[in-house]
Amino acid sequence: MHNRFPLRALILASTMSVAAPLTGAWAETPADTLVIAHQIDDIISLDPGQSFEFSGQDVVKNLYDRLVDFDPLDLKAGFKPSLAESWQVSEDGKTITFTMRQGVSFHSGNPVRAEDAAWSLQRAVKLNKSPAFILNQFGFTPENVDEMVSFDGDKLILKLDRPYAQSYVLNCLASEVGSVVDKETVMAHAEGEDFGNAWLSTNDAGSGPFTLSAWRPNEAVQLAAYPDYWQGAPAMARVIVRHVQESSAQRLLLEQGDIDVARNLTPTDVDGISGNDGLKVVDELRGRILYMGLSQKDPLLSRPEMVEAMKYLIDYAGMEASFLKGQWKVHQNFLPEGYLGAADENPWSYDIEKARQILGDAGITSGNLTAIVRDIREYLDVAQTLQAAMAQVGLTLEIQQMTGAQVLDAYRARQVPIFIGEWGPDYADPHTNASTFAHNPNNADDAGLSQLAWRNSWAVPDEMNQAVEAATLEGDTDKRVQMYLDIQQQYREIAPIIPMFQKIEQVAMQQNVRNWTSGGSVSSVMYRQVTKE
Amino acid sequence: MAQPDTLDPPGQGMPAPAGGGLPAARRTRLRRRVRGLAGLAMTLALTLLGLLLVTFVIGRVMPIDPVLKVVGERATQAQYDAAYQAMGLDKPIWQQFLRYMAEVLRGDFGRSISTGHPVAQDLRRVFPATLELATLGTLIGVGLGVPLGVIAAARRGGWIDQIARVVALVGYSMPIFWLGLMGLLLFYGILGWVGGPGRQGIIYDGMVPTVTGLVLADSLLAGDWAAFRDAFSHIVLPAGLLGYFSLAYISRMTRSFMLEQLSAEYVVTARVKGLSERRVIWSHALRNILVPLVTVIALSFGSLLEGSVLTEIVFSWPGIGQYITKALLAGDMNAVLGGTVVIGACFVTLNLISDILYRLLDPRAK
Numbered sequence: 001m002h003n004r005f006p007l008r009a010l011i012l013a014s015t016m017s018v019a020a021p022l023t024g025a026w027a028e029t030p031a032d033t034l035v036i037a038h039q040i041d042d043i044i045s046l047d048p049g050q051s052f053e054f055s056g057q058d059v060v061k062n063l064y065d066r067l068v069d070f071d072p073l074d075l076k077a078g079f080k081p082s083l084a085e086s087w088q089v090s091e092d093g094k095t096i097t098f099t100m101r102q103g104v105s106f107h108s109g110n111p112v113r114a115e116d117a118a119w120s121l122q123r124a125v126k127l128n129k130s131p132a133f134i135l136n137q138f139g140f141t142p143e144n145v146d147e148m149v150s151f152d153g154d155k156l157i158l159k160l161d162r163p164y165a166q167s168y169v170l171n172c173l174a175s176e177v178g179s180v181v182d183k184e185t186v187m188a189h190a191e192g193e194d195f196g197n198a199w200l201s202t203n204d205a206g207s208g209p210f211t212l213s214a215w216r217p218n219e220a221v222q223l224a225a226y227p228d229y230w231q232g233a234p235a236m237a238r239v240i241v242r243h244v245q246e247s248s249a250q251r252l253l254l255e256q257g258d259i260d261v262a263r264n265l266t267p268t269d270v271d272g273i274s275g276n277d278g279l280k281v282v283d284e285l286r287g288r289i290l291y292m293g294l295s296q297k298d299p300l301l302s303r304p305e306m307v308e309a310m311k312y313l314i315d316y317a318g319m320e321a322s323f324l325k326g327q328w329k330v331h332q333n334f335l336p337e338g339y340l341g342a343a344d345e346n347p348w349s350y351d352i353e354k355a356r357q358i359l360g361d362a363g364i365t366s367g368n369l370t371a372i373v374r375d376i377r378e379y380l381d382v383a384q385t386l387q388a389a390m391a392q393v394g395l396t397l398e399i400q401q402m403t404g405a406q407v408l409d410a411y412r413a414r415q416v417p418i419f420i421g422e423w424g425p426d427y428a429d430p431h432t433n434a435s436t437f438a439h440n441p442n443n444a445d446d447a448g449l450s451q452l453a454w455r456n457s458w459a460v461p462d463e464m465n466q467a468v469e470a471a472t473l474e475g476d477t478d479k480r481v482q483m484y485l486d487i488q489q490q491y492r493e494i495a496p497i498i499p500m501f502q503k504i505e506q507v508a509m510q511q512n513v514r515n516w517t518s519g520g521s522v523s524s525v526m527y528r529q530v531t532k533e
Numbered sequence: 534m535a536q537p538d539t540l541d542p543p544g545q546g547m548p549a550p551a552g553g554g555l556p557a558a559r560r561t562r563l564r565r566r567v568r569g570l571a572g573l574a575m576t577l578a579l580t581l582l583g584l585l586l587v588t589f590v591i592g593r594v595m596p597i598d599p600v601l602k603v604v605g606e607r608a609t610q611a612q613y614d615a616a617y618q619a620m621g622l623d624k625p626i627w628q629q630f631l632r633y634m635a636e637v638l639r640g641d642f643g644r645s646i647s648t649g650h651p652v653a654q655d656l657r658r659v660f661p662a663t664l665e666l667a668t669l670g671t672l673i674g675v676g677l678g679v680p681l682g683v684i685a686a687a688r689r690g691g692w693i694d695q696i697a698r699v700v701a702l703v704g705y706s707m708p709i710f711w712l713g714l715m716g717l718l719l720f721y722g723i724l725g726w727v728g729g730p731g732r733q734g735i736i737y738d739g740m741v742p743t744v745t746g747l748v749l750a751d752s753l754l755a756g757d758w759a760a761f762r763d764a765f766s767h768i769v770l771p772a773g774l775l776g777y778f779s780l781a782y783i784s785r786m787t788r789s790f791m792l793e794q795l796s797a798e799y800v801v802t803a804r805v806k807g808l809s810e811r812r813v814i815w816s817h818a819l820r821n822i823l824v825p826l827v828t829v830i831a832l833s834f835g836s837l838l839e840g841s842v843l844t845e846i847v848f849s850w851p852g853i854g855q856y857i858t859k860a861l862l863a864g865d866m867n868a869v870l871g872g873t874v875v876i877g878a879c880f881v882t883l884n885l886i887s888d889i890l891y892r893l894l895d896p897r898a899k
Contacts, residue, residue: 045649052605130605201649217648219851244849249730252722258729405597448610
């Protein structure tokens with residue numbers, strides 16, 4: 001008998017170890033801690049001069065303050081004074097003088113000065129990373145920025161190369177690249193000419209409502225409340241964002257009460273928790289636009305009738321009601337709802353007969369086209385729906401699936417005949433989308449531009465190029481709004497880059513979470529106003 | 534092993550220069566051992582070098598542009614060109630490789646472009662996560678798989694054999710993704726017996742100081758039983774799942790090794806001599822399959838160490854499999870190469886350990 005004993009003991013022990021409940025009885029997260037499950041594997045840097053990914057900006061937003069900022073409880077109001085208490089525009093419209101708020105200090109304890117604000121902008125321009133172009137629009141270059149951005153006592157002075165609309169400049173400064181960083185702290189960690197970039201990528205030197213406790217890539221970001229925050233310490237002492245890739249895993253965590261907020265639930269999982277009284281779903285319109293780009297290099301797609309017909313071959317309502325349900329809403333303009341000057345007309349609907357007639361009148365009865373689509377289920381579903389519709393009018397669509405990086409490579413090389421994908425605005429001003437959808441000053445192959453219009457080889461009419469530029473200079477906001485409405489009107493008639501849907505973010509959370517915002521269409525997530533009851 | 538010098542093949546059999554006064558046989562043994570060690574180090578270095586070279590070349594010919602990951606989608610051509618040059622991509626590929634090797638020899642694996650952290654730091658974080666999971670998984674696989682395989686072979690065609698066959702078949706054929714989700718749903722979602730996705734519960738996160746990077750070991754070192762319990766509750770399901778897959782493989786291999794032994798003549802002899810069946814199986818036959826079994830276990834452990842990407846994704850386990858996969862998709866070659874070195878080193882080490890075990894287990898291998 002003795003020989004058999006070890007085996008039995010082993011089986012018994014392993015059975016028991018699995019069968020015994022191992023978890024403590026933590027039915028909910030601590031009252032002063034907000035725990036969020038989110039896909040955060042896109043973060044590559046937390047330096048406000050470099051960060052340009054959705055999740056990275058979510059973090060930067062809460063670590064830093066900007067000269068002007070959005071009120072998390074009233075996003076519609078637009079930017080409001082933040083570190084800048086007030087500002088004045090010079091007579092010629094080319095100089096803006098900001099007066100800095102007094103008595104605010106960085107997490108290090110250093111006071112926030114006009115010098116820090118000036119240096120932060122100079123730094124971002126000189127670093128010349130992805131988001132630098134937002135500031136460079138005002139004529140800043142690494143060479144001239146020390147002259148264009150200066151300070152004097154508690155005044156920050158911005159010189160612009162043209163008399164830009166105040167709303168345009170301030171909307172740009174409200175984006176993450178406009179964050180004010182602690183000069184002394186960052187310079188203490190500078191290596192060579194990097195302006196502290198290597199250090200700041202994984203650390204924080206801000207004055208925002210939260211400090212960075214830890215960032216473990218693909219795993220978690222932990223924030224701690226900054227008790228001396230000038231607008232009052234946040235209610236949540238800790239915010240923990242965990243990277244959870246799978247929607248179903250996020251849902252389980254939420255249902256078990258191990259997290260407070262789940263940000264990446266699929267429509268199926270959102271439906272699945274609808275019967276749970278302890279949970280709620282908050283819908284928020286975001287800035288991203290799902291669009292279809294028709295390359296004007298393609299002989300067939302460059303025919304205006306073809307572009308027109310394609311607009312009727314998209315089953316907007318059908319897709320909105322089925323696989324895009326709750327996640328995207330029909331939106332046929334390049335400015336997202338929530339933006340200054342956004343238009344709300346959606347003139348096209350799914351109409352095979354009309355498409356057939358337009359094509360027939362133009363003598364197009366057959367044709368082969370290729371769509372290159374990133375391997376994201378929603379995009380593929382859209383492509384397949386389109387494929388079915390096109391087949392009905394004699395057009396054959398071949399769908400090529402690729403990884404994100406491959407699609408982007410081809411797109412930048414202007415080699416994607418039909419592109420289906422998303423565009424997210426870069427900052428809170430309408431110019432961000434107008435300049436990419438409706439502006440293309442040089443349609444040559446070697447122009448090396450990043451505009452969507454250029455990538456689709458669309459030679460934007462001069463008139464529209466000029467209108468887009470003029471809109472950045474219009475000081476009267478009402479007139480500016482009208483200019484954007486006019487541009488969108490003309491755009492709808494001729495453009496081969498077709499906006500189809502606007503993103504709705506469905507965030508599932510415990511009933512006791514209050515005041516959640518993902519940042520609406522203009523901003524990133526903000527935690528300082530969030531409470532738990 | 535202990536051949537006298539005179540029997541050495543001609544050319545090598547020159548009388549060793551007098552010195553040391555050691556007996557010739559011992560001197561030879563020493564020389565061989567040194568040569569063996571040097572040879573081993575050489576093999577290791579060459580293996581890793583070859584591995585790096587191949588990975589490097591593959592990485593450079595891959596149709597993925599790492600620069601875009603760095604500068605972002607909206608970059609102007611000027612920004613793109615600046616980053617392209619800063620990353621040294623304008624140089625010929627052999628120069629790039631030499632530059633990379635020089636840095637590696639200085640202990641610098643560079644910075645990952647997909648995490649923004651130094652690769653060495655990333656690996657110190659993600660590898661222990663995988664090591665912990667793979668080790669526990671293999672322990673489960675061996676602890677249950679070997680006895681199961683032995684019994685299945687001994688009672689060939691019996692009910693245990695049938696069950697073992699079904700268990701293995703299910704283990705081979707079930708998608709790990711689905712099984713993981715179902716496991717989570719049942720044991721975490723419905724029964725609440727185990728912890729959810731992630732390595733630790735929220736309140737224990739960061740409570741135990743990091744020494745080894747293995748959460749189980751670290752919480753033991755800190756003497757924090759609650760943290761250990763919590764970490765165990767999180768690892769038990771993914772480790773059990775990996776253990777199950779490794780069990781399926783190990784039990785099948787054990788069974789077939791055992792069947793071969795049980796039909797051997799020495800087993801018949803032992804039986805004829807009147808040894809109990811238990812001794813015949815557990816002491817004689819099992820002992821004789823240990824060498825191939827070690828190979829099987831080492832291979833299975835190695836494949837778990839490579840990282841089970843799907844398991845890591847389902848359980849939000851920040852391991853090396855996910856890390857390398859993600860890096861590869863982003864064209865983040867520093868991270869891919871760093872990870873390859875670690876995994877390559879693991880395989881070489883596992884090979885070494887198996888070699889040593891062979892010698893211990895099989896007198897003939899001496």
